[in-house]
Amino acid sequence: MEIRSYADYLRALDDAALIAIFSYRPDLITPVPPDIASLAVRASSAPSLARAVDGLNKWQLQVLEACAVMNEPFTEKEIASVTEKSALFVLPGLIERGLIYQDKDGLRVPSTLREVLGNEIAGLGPASLGTLKLKKLEEAPDAAKKVLDAMFWGPPRGAISDLKKPSAGVQWLLDEKFLIAFNQQTVVMPREVALYLRGNKVHRQLENVQPSVTGTTRDLRNVQLAAIANITTFLRWTEEVLNFWAQEPATALRSGGLGVRELKELSAHLGVDETCAAFVAEVSYLAGLLTIDPDDKILPTHQFDIWLTQSVSVRWQSLASAWYISSRMSGLVGKEGQKNVAPLGPELDRSMAAATRRLVLQLLNENSAIAPDLDSLHQSAQWLAPSKRSGGLQLDYVTWTLREAEWLGITGQGVISAYGIDFLQGGDNESINTDLPQPVDHILIQSDNTAIAPGPLEHEVAQDLALIADVESRGGATVYRFSESSIRRGLDHGRTGEEITKFLAKTSKTPMPQPLEYLIADVAKKHGKLRVGNTASFIRCEDSALITQIMGDKRLEILGLRKIAPEVLICGHDAAEAMNVLRSCGYLPAAEDSRGLLLSGPRIQRAQSKARPPRIIGEIDRPDEIHIQGALRALRTGEKSSRKQSTMRNIATEALGSLPRTTANETLELLSDYLQNQPSTSLSIGYADNNGLVSHRIIDPLKLSAGSLVARDHATGEVQTFRIARITGVAAL
Template identity: 75%
Template sequence: METRSFADYLRTLDDAALISLFSHRPDLITPVPPDVASLAVRASSAPSLARAIDALNAWQYQVLEACAIAAEPFTEKTMAALTDKAALFVIPGLLERGLIYQGKDGFYLPTTVREVLGNEIQGLGPQTVVKLNLKKLDEAPPAAQKALEAMVWGPPRGTVADVKKPGAGVAWLLENNFVVAANTKTVLLVREVALALRGGKLHKELQVQEPTLKTEKRDLKSVQLAAIANITTFLRWTEEILNFWAQEPADTLRSGGLGVRDLKVLSAHLGVDTSCAAFIAEVSYLAGLVTIDADDRILPTTQFDIWLMQTPSARWQSLVSPWLITSRVSGLVGKDESKNVAPLGPELDRVSAAPIRKLVLRLLSENPSVAPEFNSFAALATWHMPAKRSNGIPTDYLQWALRESEWLGITGQGVISKYGLELLAGGELESINEDLPKPVDHILIQSDHTAIAPGPLEHEIAQELAILAEIESRGGATVYRFSEATIRRGLDHGRSGDEIKAFLKKTSKTPMPQPLEYLIADVAKKHGKLRVGNTSAFIRCEDASLIAQIMNDKRLDLLSLRQIAPEVLICQHDAGDAMNILRSFGYLPAGEDSQGALLSGPRIQRAKTKARPPRIIGEFERPDEIQLEGALRALRTGEKSSHRQSTMRNIAANALGSLPRTTANETLDILADYLQNQPATSLSIGYADNNGLVSHRIIDPLKLSAGSLVARDHATGEVQSFRIARITGVAAI
């Protein structure tokens, strides 16, 4: 078969070549095209070509540029002359990706490739339409040589005051057609002259070999210890942030996302900087552990409770897996040029995020046991993904990917860990469960209202301590601090003072200090003496002196309190706001319902709506072998069907003139005769639609039924019913 077009070339490819094409460019089978002609259109479209070109390394990109400036059809010899002999090893890869294709007399490019590469490929201007005497370049006057030197390696444009009155050098170049006028103030160096001055080479410097990566050797044991510590820490961070939001949900911004103030509160609670807190929140959001509910509050989902019951390896994998494929970039939060970008907000998507992240991890996995030096790592990453259309990989994206890999424990001390390698290989990750320190079931209470957890605590103990104390410092051991506010929080959650003491005595390996017992007893005694409910809010207290103290407290003027009884005050604030204001000034109120019952009990909140993880933008996953083979079968079947339909249309068109016009009765008699005497004959019929337009069909008649003909339509392969009254004529094929 002679190759006349890109579609013809695709039709000549065998199954292995098509599977290779689909593997390199999965967007071509998402969804599977109906036939090869549709595949050719999709493969030649600018978006698909842009994705394929962005996946090339620097050397492949340079060879493709050479293909784009060469006259078609071009040969391997032409490519070697424009670049280097090593280009011969790149051309098969470009063929596999459908970026060039082979004809009878050489290679061609799909028409849109040049458009995607840009107008001035590698700084070259337009081709000339006149014959040039390039030998005269040796005779160029000094002014002309200076102009040529400025334009030879691009950009090919030069500015003049007036092209009709140029200087001596430009005038000589215009006279010899070495430059052409683009407008009254701009001249362009023609392509043939630039290539001649470059010595027939397209690029000033070829990037045949990838840059050398500078590295530092790390002790493997130290790497694994650092990685498992990072995993432990990140799991603890995630649990802490969701427990925090379960008790004190954050409100979202109008535009969506977490506000700066709430982010700083979260950062202070975790003891990390805001960029790390934003990343933890984002990963929880991606994993479906947190969502924004109908009231615009950020709350943990019921999935969080399931997550807490899973093994550490399953919990870690559920966090890392969506991070690998997401198009969201949490590193943008807090940057000066992106002031309106917020965690969990809609502005974090970047198309190149996931490919850059995967490239970083691939390069790290190809260089195990060593920590890369960043500048050389950035140069290597840029060689693998030059992304010329977007001016290369942003350095920040590489730094963020490396930083986030360290936070997650994919790397330790800058080196990819065994857990990261297992993750990328699709392993079970059981080594995480084996290597994590075993949880402890006790704490050590100190005399200064603190308690030390000598390791990761068992889940139930950790959850209880999260209510009764604040984390003061983290590390191999966690330090918790008890205070009036934390004890009050435990009482608000339904614990009594005696229950708090019993829990701490049971859990602590050291005796409970007397000052802590006094603190718990004192707070428990005061708790609930003052009560707040809704009127908008009422405040009730049996202690008249406390009522008098509140009424005389100038700090509480903002509540606009009014005394309606010796033991009752009312205000226009909501009960929750009133309690928060009273607590902020040292009072210890408790909630009360309309029946006077004390509202204390667990205040752990969950979102009522299902998790809505953010969408992923701009990514096509590489299909597996089953998907590739299924797409190939569908394409081959569709191509056969399209070919058959085209053949049937030609046959029907040829039969157009031979179809006799018949009445309904005549048509019925003819069809009955064919069914009785020649049942295996295919027929061409004219069939009128509702508007009276006649189309021609190729059919296999099956039977006559109630004024209709039941037949198999060759074009669709389906059995259809044709009304006799609408059949305008019948002829045998």
């Protein structure tokens, strides 16, 4: 009966009221229900009501809890009496959301709502089944008053040692029905008793005002400088991560995601902690710039190459937007108690992630003049989103959002930046292109085999320098160090010693020191002298002295080398493994193919499969006006159709109730008569299905053919064929 009453209420609403409900609760039209009855079932279901409750602030939730504990039907005056008069301004918003509805007797709530709010709403127990003499509470003995004082603000349950031997105070309360025995060790306080002792108030403290956000002021110019520096840094991190994995792809875990060892390597390469490295990898994954191939290799996609050609503002927006709407939380990586949670893995989804980001950034935008204190921001966010399903908005979620917004440059020094405000308002962030430091095309080589980049390098210079030098420190200027291994990396990528020297001489504003020239020449001379290929693998070298040295090196006994010619050794390990061992022992081998050709050249790899960004869970976007209007039209049309079918069934039932059962021949004669003499008459027939169940149909007969009747069914509007033998009776409407 309750669902039917709720459906009648929804049927009585005009278009504006239904549009308001759909705006607050988009899940009601995702997908569009066939009629109002189906809409009522969905709107009163626990999952839909839970989503609607999650959209309330603390004051709205308190008013709704007051409504849920009242006896139905209740009035606005009764709600004001158990809360305060300002609650009257909250009730219309709850009605708009369909959490309260009006019938002829007063206000009601969907019964499932009480299950969503919990068994002990506002710390109140169940209603008493009988009439209580509440005035007698004033005569309660002192022992009973102590029990009452401990229970009336909740929880309404109390533990006792044995129901058969209660204390004097508990015994008095049980006798007067002010406590109810739940089991042998538990008693419960009826709701009426608690409300009486609370002074007819549902809550001890009404939270009808949002807590203010406090913080410290920052110089706006410094905020902008910090934000643009963060944007520059994050874009560089993203590019470095993808270039790093393009050269040396990481291998994903069997369960999916990035392993601990690979994460540590990435963290060391970027020069940041593991939480930051995990976040950079996650954002790249969300933006479709990297993916996990079927062979479990983590590689950049071809989208990365397109991304590199775009303007800085477009590149930044693609990353920030992917983070903003995602349901994944990279902050869970490395959190204590969160085992087996890996970046890029399947365990990072949280349904409240995107809603938390929107809420935190909204508060930052509303308090754009200060860097908020974490505690005050968390309290304000909790008031806006009590989030009953998850037990309250977690402090960790707010902390991670602030940290990640700072990394991205949405904030600078804790204050939302102009770029962040423009981003939230849907702007194009073109100002990033002009505010960003102009890239430089030169470096300053030092005498200690280091080079200083005095600003962000142009893309081509940065790519070439990354092949032959390792980043030693970052900041306003980046310091690169040249070493034997870094020069060898450049040679492995197809550069010659002469090309490296020319590049550095051309790019550096300072003369190239002689030790660096000697280092490059020495490594280039040794590179490729020792070559490794696959037999299982072979090692070939024209320098017989070097062959003798390798055979005598005890560190290489693990390779199981065997000399088969003056210049050739064979090994039981594959070529890649043999090269790694040789390099770790200080040798500089190069790879060659089966034809003896030196395998040196660019080894930039790309994923073979398309990017597969993770799906977003737990969020239903607010529909636009066009979607809502379309859903409303479909719902109204479906309701008319359902009403028409119901009316036709009732007419058919009444008509067929008086029909005599006829044989097939008699039915055929009646149908022939109607078709010849009254062809425009609609008929009511009974029709048996394969299981013998008779349904009532309203039809317009068209013709008889081979023992069947061809007619248009009013319920479906389609032309159908009915077998004469299955028609149980015929009557005109």
